[in-house]
Amino acid sequence: MPTLLRLRAAALTATAVLLSTVLAGCGGDDAEDEDLTRQELEWKECGAPDEAQGGGAAPSPLPDDGEWQCATMKAPLDWDEPKGDTIGLELIRVRTTGSASERIGSLLFNFGGPGGSGVKTLPAFAEDYGTLRTRYDLVSFDPRGVGRSKPVICENDQQLDAYFQQDATPDDAAERTVLLDNTKEFNDACENNSEQMLPNVRTTDAARDLDLMRQVLGDEKLHYFGFSYGTELGGVYAHLFPRKVGRAVFDAVVDPTQNAEQGSLGQAEGFQLALDNFAEDCVSKTEECPVGDSAQDVKDRIARLLRDLDRKPIPGVFPRELTQTAATNGIVQALYSQDFWEYLTEGLQQAYEGDGSTLMLLSDSMNGRSENGEYDNSAAAHTAISCADSKPRYDAAYVERILPEFRAASPLFGDYLAWGMIGCTDWAVPGAADHPDVSAPGAPPILVIGNTGDPATPYEGARAMVNALGEGVGVELTYRGQGHGAYDSKNKCVQDAVHGYLLDGKVPQARTVCG
Template sequence: MPTSRLRAAVLTAVVLLSSLVAGCSDDDSGDEDLTAQELRWKDCPAPSQAEGGGSAPSPLPDGDAWQCATMKAPLNWDDPKGDTLGIALIRAKASGDPGRRIGSLLFNFGGPGGSGVTTLPAFGEDYAALRTRYDLVSFDPRGVGRSDGVRCENHQQLDAYFQQDMTPDDAAERTTLLDNTKEFNAACEKNSKEVLPHVRTTDAARDMDLMRQVLGDAKMHYFGISYGTELGGVYAHLFPRTVGRAVFDAVVDPTQTSEQGTLGQARGFQRALDNYAEDCTSKTEDCPVGDTPADVKNRIARLLAQLDAQPLPGVFPRELTQSAATNGIAQALYSRDFWEYLTEGLEQAYDGDGRTLMLLSDSMNGRGENGEYSNLVPANIAINCADDRARYSPAYVEGRLPAFRAASPLFGDFLAWGMVSCTDWAVPGAADHPDVSAPGSAPILVVGNTGDPATPYEGARKMVDALGAGVGVELTYKGQGHGAYDSKNQCVQAAVNGYLLDGKVPAAGTVCS
């Protein structure tokens, strides 16, 4: 199993990593103008475990080194003269003619909870054309990686947490799930109490505007993917006059509550599974995991039912449980490139070997080969719970199970029960959904993928409408997987590059296939 390729590819969907030591500081910053701070760029160190571990980023193809720095930002934006925290940054300086340099192009790859400091160099070559006129810059948002990353349970506790039954069938299993959730949330409060109230998307958007000023840019040029589109939309709402050239890819629907978004994901993952089953069984050679699309899905459903009663050997000493297998299947649907791993994992599981599906699940959860976890999941939960006002009771979730099962027989229960994650969270949620209205903003290119499982295609049109008249420009990619630009589709890349490099806005409604 080529785990290094798998773990690297996973970064497009959920992401992990960072740079220099950063954290809350009680230094007296009352007289400090944070917009005037000078960043001290240095060669990037190896990432911390909170960022996913591994080696320092390799030099760029032209031999230039990736550079890292830490920016001070207010811990509490309502008290900008108070304590600060450090935001970890990474950049690759522009490779082209200095006279044609536009400025910095800031990336957020999603999550929330993903480390841009790791993801950008992992995929830096994909953005080589953009680097000809921009410094490529990314960061660990507050609460992520080394930007005062949220800490909850230890590695052994997380192993048990991810092994638990996340689709309870009776009262005893429901009680266990809720007790484990309360213990996890209590650990987050105990270990990260200071930062939890300050990891909302609005806080990260304000950090981005400070970043823009510290980097010396009059405008915010931005490339947001997945959750990064929500962050970009919130930035555009707060600072519409400073938006420069911006692209949103794999678009989050900003009009939905957390329940509506989760239900949309159930539909999206089911659609992706349907597409996988159709693709596998339509090939000239036999599909090794089913004879027809219905057969593929029925066999997967039987496997998950069997795992609920009897897990398989997984990555020793852990077993492949029903929850881990469901999580691994979902991970494999993030990209068409992962479908071969899904086929391999299912074949192995049908033969009694759960290792590949467990590796896929580990990638989704940020677990490294050394058995240690990044802070991807704790940060994801902390940011979502700080953003989303809703707190769903077990009784409410049970009442909604029929709707989720109708949306996805395979993923419905799994995603529905995930809505209890914010129950008893220490910090109240901010709103029902983000405000991304941005009158006065420059055009924002909004790219939707018809086969996207995690951010369903319909969200792109909702984002365009929510941004307001004259702002959002929709482009459709008829493809598979999470996101469009990194699919290498020439039509999509030409449209995005044309806007970011030359300011050419594609015609609204452009379709690439």
């Protein structure tokens, strides 16, 4: 269930699709005295994504016939024992369209999560990065524990169907007991199926993988574009390897100073703001808003729908029913991007008439469920990485004490996000810290972009990241817009700033405002 909802492009790609092989990994290989920095990658044509990555067809060539290539990089299973067992990390790339003299190097992308497959996501968005490709090879990867990179596996598809349908906002002791029992069963399954990986999926481990990737790709510096959770990964990399940072952009920025509770509370406020903006947008259109007569009426009707679903679900995607939790998940997913507000309007209209199919498809997208009923491993990986990173453990009594604060932040999403905090209770391995360390003295300028209407990583996180990186490192840019992230809004001001920086090294003036 929800902890920190940072999954960005992978979920949005699945939404667009829904609405319009054997799990790989080399765990157990012995590195012996092999220098992993000297390994040569065997690039080959990419196959179709496997179930853990989300399935689907092999990536198609880009319009200019740019071919996708995939390779597996060896990395230590345990970075504290770099000469021990190794795992395989899956990479994908498309070569630059520029000449050898114009090429800067590789630009590595992380699209967020934690738990999103970069191998699946980069091809879906690559045309949006065509300008960047004029001087960079575009490269992404499945982080350790994700997709084809020794994935964390918890429950099977049938179990996950039930898990995501359960009542995630208990109203009494009996419902609370069921939620706690189901969470423990999920966490126990993670330990039973992936015990070897659980201690080795921290963001610090992924950051060390990034530096190995940089060396294996032949780059003196790491050039990086991180979205959502990818900004946290980038910040941790900058802390560990400040003098290896090249040109880096952080977009949809995670607040690195917050613990899990503060992050969840911030998201309650963020998604409530996004819902407010959706409601205002609907009623401000010249034609009648089909889901409410006023902004408050829109929100009141949604709240009433969720209360009704708590008592009696409606038909969703056969044979499943749309529960209160699934509907909330679907609404949250649609609020990630203004492009999906029309789907939210359609889904609400249908639900008011007894048809929960569109909201359920949105929920399925959030949870990584394909049309054929198979789940990717994003939920398992998200939980494993979040719990390995985050030290606090919250029990039911604590959640009940803080519920009033969460409800004040969001009448609609407060309970949902507060109860999501129990996801790491009784987790098999301890969490590393209250929050990540991203201080990076000695690093070059990093462009940090905050979106004033971002629901999942609220705008204030960008300023917090700038301050935490340290004086002279973070350069803040503000986008006055809606949705999770700024670059993919195609706002010219934002994209000009990013292109000028990544392609020509021109650092924007601090606190530039776009929108």
